[in-house]
Amino acid sequence: MSTTDWRCSYFIRTRDFGFIMRVQQTLLIVAVLAASAQPLRSQRDRGYDSSVVSQVRIDLRELGYPPIDVIPSDESAIRALAVAPDGRLYGATSGEHSHLFLLDPQHGYVEPLGTLAGARAVHHSLVVGQAGEVYIGTALAVENNAQGYEHYLGGHLLKYVPAEDTARNGIRIEKACPVVDLGIPSKGQGIYALTIDRSRGVIYGLTYPDGEFFSYQFHPGAVKIYGRVATNIMPGEKFENEKAIGRALALDQDGNVFTSGEGGRFYRFDVKTQQLEHLEIGVPAVPGREVYNRVDAWTADVDGNLYGGTSDGYLFRLNPARLAVVNFGKPLNQYRIRGLVLAHNGKLYGIGGDDDEMARLFSYDPASGLYELLGMIDVNRRPYYSWQGYVFDAMEIGLDGTVYMGQAERKSKLFLYYPQ
Amino acid sequence: MYRLAKLLALSSVILSGVAWAVRPPGQTTQVDFRVFPGLAMMDGNWAALFAASDGKIYAGLAYHGGDGHLVYYDSKTDRMHDVGNVTALCGESILKRGPQSKIHARFGEGKDGRVYFGTHAGYWWDYARFGTKEGYPGAHWMAYDPKTGRVEDFGLACPNEGINTGAYDPVWNRIYGLTHPRGHFVYYDAARRVAVDKGRINNFESICRTIGIDDTGNAYGSFGEGQVFKYDPRTDRIIELPLRLPVRPKGISLGRDYDKSETAWRVVVWDDETKKFYGVDESATILFSFNPRSGEVRRLGQLCIPGFEERRDVPYATLSLTLAGDRKLYYAAAGREFDYSGSAEPATSHLISYDLKTGKTEDRGEILLPDGRRVLGTNAATTGPDGTIYLVGAIEVRPEGGKPVEAAGKIGNVYYRLAMLIFHPDA
Numbered sequence: 001m002s003t004t005d006w007r008c009s010y011f012i013r014t015r016d017f018g019f020i021m022r023v024q025q026t027l028l029i030v031a032v033l034a035a036s037a038q039p040l041r042s043q044r045d046r047g048y049d050s051s052v053v054s055q056v057r058i059d060l061r062e063l064g065y066p067p068i069d070v071i072p073s074d075e076s077a078i079r080a081l082a083v084a085p086d087g088r089l090y091g092a093t094s095g096e097h098s099h100l101f102l103l104d105p106q107h108g109y110v111e112p113l114g115t116l117a118g119a120r121a122v123h124h125s126l127v128v129g130q131a132g133e134v135y136i137g138t139a140l141a142v143e144n145n146a147q148g149y150e151h152y153l154g155g156h157l158l159k160y161v162p163a164e165d166t167a168r169n170g171i172r173i174e175k176a177c178p179v180v181d182l183g184i185p186s187k188g189q190g191i192y193a194l195t196i197d198r199s200r201g202v203i204y205g206l207t208y209p210d211g212e213f214f215s216y217q218f219h220p221g222a223v224k225i226y227g228r229v230a231t232n233i234m235p236g237e238k239f240e241n242e243k244a245i246g247r248a249l250a251l252d253q254d255g256n257v258f259t260s261g262e263g264g265r266f267y268r269f270d271v272k273t274q275q276l277e278h279l280e281i282g283v284p285a286v287p288g289r290e291v292y293n294r295v296d297a298w299t300a301d302v303d304g305n306l307y308g309g310t311s312d313g314y315l316f317r318l319n320p321a322r323l324a325v326v327n328f329g330k331p332l333n334q335y336r337i338r339g340l341v342l343a344h345n346g347k348l349y350g351i352g353g354d355d356d357e358m359a360r361l362f363s364y365d366p367a368s369g370l371y372e373l374l375g376m377i378d379v380n381r382r383p384y385y386s387w388q389g390y391v392f393d394a395m396e397i398g399l400d401g402t403v404y405m406g407q408a409e410r411k412s413k414l415f416l417y418y419p420q
Numbered sequence: 421m422y423r424l425a426k427l428l429a430l431s432s433v434i435l436s437g438v439a440w441a442v443r444p445p446g447q448t449t450q451v452d453f454r455v456f457p458g459l460a461m462m463d464g465n466w467a468a469l470f471a472a473s474d475g476k477i478y479a480g481l482a483y484h485g486g487d488g489h490l491v492y493y494d495s496k497t498d499r500m501h502d503v504g505n506v507t508a509l510c511g512e513s514i515l516k517r518g519p520q521s522k523i524h525a526r527f528g529e530g531k532d533g534r535v536y537f538g539t540h541a542g543y544w545w546d547y548a549r550f551g552t553k554e555g556y557p558g559a560h561w562m563a564y565d566p567k568t569g570r571v572e573d574f575g576l577a578c579p580n581e582g583i584n585t586g587a588y589d590p591v592w593n594r595i596y597g598l599t600h601p602r603g604h605f606v607y608y609d610a611a612r613r614v615a616v617d618k619g620r621i622n623n624f625e626s627i628c629r630t631i632g633i634d635d636t637g638n639a640y641g642s643f644g645e646g647q648v649f650k651y652d653p654r655t656d657r658i659i660e661l662p663l664r665l666p667v668r669p670k671g672i673s674l675g676r677d678y679d680k681s682e683t684a685w686r687v688v689v690w691d692d693e694t695k696k697f698y699g700v701d702e703s704a705t706i707l708f709s710f711n712p713r714s715g716e717v718r719r720l721g722q723l724c725i726p727g728f729e730e731r732r733d734v735p736y737a738t739l740s741l742t743l744a745g746d747r748k749l750y751y752a753a754a755g756r757e758f759d760y761s762g763s764a765e766p767a768t769s770h771l772i773s774y775d776l777k778t779g780k781t782e783d784r785g786e787i788l789l790p791d792g793r794r795v796l797g798t799n800a801a802t803t804g805p806d807g808t809i810y811l812v813g814a815i816e817v818r819p820e821g822g823k824p825v826e827a828a829g830k831i832g833n834v835y836y837r838l839a840m841l842i843f844h845p846d847a
Contacts, residue, residue, distance in 0.1 A: 048546050073660065356579050357551035376547065383645060387623050390602050410619025
């Protein structure tokens with residue numbers, strides 16, 4: 001029962017070839033025939049299967065074409081995904097270098113598009129415009145107690161235009177992705193989250209480590225900063241140096257932008273008044289823990305409701321017009337809801353689990369109010385054999401209903417989930 | 421199915437005939453042994469065996485569901501010592517959480533004479549308790565000082581995870597580890613007293629079981645499908661080398677645990693003379709050499725018991741490989757798939773040697789104790805400063821009427837307990 005042998009109850013007792021050397025040939029044939037008649041059970045056990053996502057509903061993709069044209073370890077943590085209007089999925093990685101990649105659902109494989117010069121982190125900062133152009137917000141690092149930011153010039157807003165990337169064939173791992181640098185939205189700040197209002201031609205963003213809220217107007221290409229969602233360091237030990245900045249932004253049907261900020265309160269950017277507002281409503285939290293709580297992920301339904309997942313692991317619905325919050329509780333006995341999408345079957349799918357926990361997938365049916373816990377996330381097929389993902393930090397849904405899940409570890413892959 | 425069975429049966433006959441032809445009938449290897457007094461319940465040992473320069477032989481004894489123990493055998497006084505319960509040494513007895521059930525990786529000796537190691541968990545409960553309040557708190561980096569008899573706890577190595585694989589590098593005074601289940605490469609820099617997590621190397625089911633360290637302090641391991649990574653302490657970076665080990669494609673074996681890795685090296689040893697690693701792969705016990713300077717990997721043979729070479733049911737490689745002073749590699753091969761009480765049936769281990777000077781492989785026969793009892797499997801080997809070879813493994817326990825059986829459990833219907841095995845190559 002060594003660690004790599006931790007489910008050893010499925011040894012096949014009848015296949016004892018060891019004694020074959022010591023018996024007669026006749027007995028050998030009988031013995032082997034007997035052995036061959038036994039069912040082969042060299043699959044992982046059924047008990048474990050029940051603790052992971054159903055294997056006919058999940059798959060994964062390498063981040064390129066191994067062994068050479070693949071985004072390497074230490075550069076492959078997926079912390080940003082976005083689906084273009086034409087259904088293409090774009091992703092950005094974090095690590096020693098950031099890479100941009102593409103998955104065309106018709107093609108099915110990940111195409112690395114090159115490195116993002118100077119970038120080491122792209123955190124929830126990838127959006128696609130109406131014409132398919134991709135906007136990328138870069139950072140030095142995030143959630144590292146702001147280490148290194150004292151000398152950091154600032155994260156860049158980059159633009160990748162697929163139609164202009166005419167030399168896309170060939171190995172791109174070592175090459176720079178052809179992007180247009182739209183500049184640094186805020187000096188000394190990394191970009192922490194982005195959302196896009198395609199109809200108004202504007203991108204909204206949050207910065208790290210100071211939680212500034214900014215906009216970038218496509219025309220004339222101007223950045224405006226509206227204030228901060230957090231000004232004070234969260235209560236904590238002396239080494240802690242983080243502000244309670246929402247980890248994602250949501251756009252409502254009227255063009256208002258929501259996130260969370262200091263004190264676990266919602267913040268709204270009112271598109272009419274062009275003001276960043278501290279709202280009196282709070283992110284669902286255990287009483288007393290409000291100051292630590294923030295929104296990790298958002299999605300929206302066709303009625304205009306926003307759904308969010310919190311760092312304490314709660315799922316909630318926010319009616320942006322009435323500013324009414326409904327707390328649906330915690331699907332998991334874990335922190336964080338790091339990804340959230342509304343699938344074509346009407347259910348919400350989310351991923352829970354902090355960096356030192358085991359990520360788990362769940363669904364929530366708003367119609368019935370029922371949760372379904374779908375289990376740990378792994379893909380059990382050759383050549384992976386139970387490739388487990390422990391940390392996920394991005395989730396998107398494709399036009400065909402495929403749910404994309406970005407693994408965010410040193411050695412990461414893109415997972416695909418197919419809801420019923 | 422019938423054709424397959426017949427083919428298997430006939431090939432077994434042919435191959436087993438060859439195997440017996442290369443070894444004198446009845447040849448066995450007799451080894452001396454020492455049990456671990458008061459620790460009969462200890463149920464396994466993997467890799468955690470080390471012969472220090474002062475003649476003390478350290479071993480980590482595993483106890484699934486309970487507290488592992490650190491012990492050492494003083495070869496000068498012929499006495500076995502129990503340093504202690506590892507959970508208690510980590511100061512965690514009061515936690516009532518997942519215990520420190522194992523030392524599951526190699527020890528190493530520092531220039532300060534201390535013996536460095538990392539700790540590990542026993543059960544993982546299908547990961548249902550991973551990261552929970554009742555789960556395993558995480559491995560500790562530690563050092564035992566033979567001068568004072570005290571263990572220093574350097575603290576938590578990795579929250580919620582164990583040190584599945586480890587090695588100590590005296591050049592840089594660091595303990596390296598690969599964690600379970602997340603497969604992170606971690607180390608503790610004892611000189612700077614800093615713990616570092618470099619992130620995920622591989623998947624849990626194929627974490628290689630030995631980190632090899634060369635004479636300049638570079639650390640190597642295998643990952644993926646027979647690939648090799650290198651950690652350079654000068655740059656603090658991990659790179660993946662364009663090499664492939666001679667491994668049998670996964671999926672061939674029958675009856676092996678599904679999650680048992682078959683794509684990595686199982687064990688390697690460093691040879692300071694040739695500046696090469698020698699190792700065996702997990703799946704088919706393929707012996708290879710790896711020259712880290714030139715990047716050359718050479719297949720040298722197979723160290724499984726003769727007759728198993730091409731068979732689908734070749735036993736999973738053990739961790740019992742050591743290089744002795746006579747320039748021979750000694751390997752204790754399992755007689756069938758062996759994993760202590762997880763083994764389906766007992767079979768006797770063989771001692772296999774490979775002569776680095778001549779390239780000759782020799783099956784030295786079944787390993788037996790002086791009273792004829794069988795060695796049912798081992799998973800660690802080391803060579804002492806005087807050339808004595810030590811192994812730790814499961815020995816057969818024969819119940820005596822009227823006496824309680826002192827055993828860790830059963831392999832098939834045979835009781836076993838752990839023992840340190842002592843073999844003198846030149847005897």
